[in-house]
Amino acid sequence: DTAVSQTPKYLVTQMGNDKSIKCEQNLGHDTMYWYKQDSKKFLKIMFSYNNKELIINETVPNRFSPKSPDKAHLNLHINSLELGDSAVYFCASSQFGGELFFGEGSRLTVL
Amino acid sequence: GENVEQHPSTLSVQEGDSAVIKCTYSDSASNYFPWYKQELGKRPQLIIDIRSNVGEKKDQRIAVTLNKTAKHFSLHITETQPEDSAVYFCAASINDYKLSFGAGTTVTVRA
Numbered sequence: 001d002t003a004v005s006q007t008p009k010y011l012v013t014q015m016g017n018d019k020s021i022k023c024e025q026n027l028g029h030d031t032m033y034w035y036k037q038d039s040k041k042f043l044k045i046m047f048s049y050n051n052k053e054l055i056i057n058e059t060v061p062n063r064f065s066p067k068s069p070d071k072a073h074l075n076l077h078i079n080s081l082e083l084g085d086s087a088v089y090f091c092a093s094s095q096f097g098g099e100l101f102f103g104e105g106s107r108l109t110v111l
Numbered sequence: 112g113e114n115v116e117q118h119p120s121t122l123s124v125q126e127g128d129s130a131v132i133k134c135t136y137s138d139s140a141s142n143y144f145p146w147y148k149q150e151l152g153k154r155p156q157l158i159i160d161i162r163s164n165v166g167e168k169k170d171q172r173i174a175v176t177l178n179k180t181a182k183h184f185s186l187h188i189t190e191t192q193p194e195d196s197a198v199y200f201c202a203a204s205i206n207d208y209k210l211s212f213g214a215g216t217t218v219t220v221r222a
Contacts, residue, residue, distance in 0.1 A: 031208060
């Protein structure tokens with residue numbers, strides 16, 4: 001049983017397109033996150049939702065729009081993709097801000 | 112915000128030797144310090160964590176030490192094995208929900 005699952009695992013798309021990544025956790029956690037890992041492996045938080053409410057919104061272009069329909073799901077929609085958006089996007093969840101459980105990652109390549 | 116610096120960026124050790132990774136943080140209010148291991152192509156996973164009311168914590172071959180006065184913490188891996196080869200990330204947070212990660216250390220264990 002996968003604890004944090006995200007789809008798709010790979011996305012290859014052209015600049016200017018729009019894409020979405022979906023994430024679901026079955027751990028019953030109250031908080032979900034989106035992290036971006038760039039080519040240098042640096043992990044940076046983008047967004048965090050606690051019980052469907054946005055609690056962390058880092059300096060991320062407004063082309064990135066998260067949406068949490070319920071506390072088990074957190075999706076990420078990206079408009080007008082740019083070359084610099086190429087990265088691995090990790091969804092994660094935690095309970096009361098404790099240990100982060102990461103999904104397998106979604107590798108986005110913008111051509 | 113919190114700034115976490117991690118050194119070294121790469122570390123090569125002979126199998127059986129020890130590996131030490133050091134991190135410093137900027138915000139004295141930080142009180143939670145986890146370490147994550149990320150194997151090639153995999154998700155980051157928590158290996159050990161420490162809170163500010165504890166100076167040292169050990170789990171089999173790994174240990175973490177925290178010096179709150181100096182604002183630094185370290186990961187020690189003893190008797191390294193090939194499966195210890197991975198990227199290791201330190202992190203720090205004030206409120207548990209927003210982890211600031213270090214840049215990562217690529218550890219290679221030579222057989």
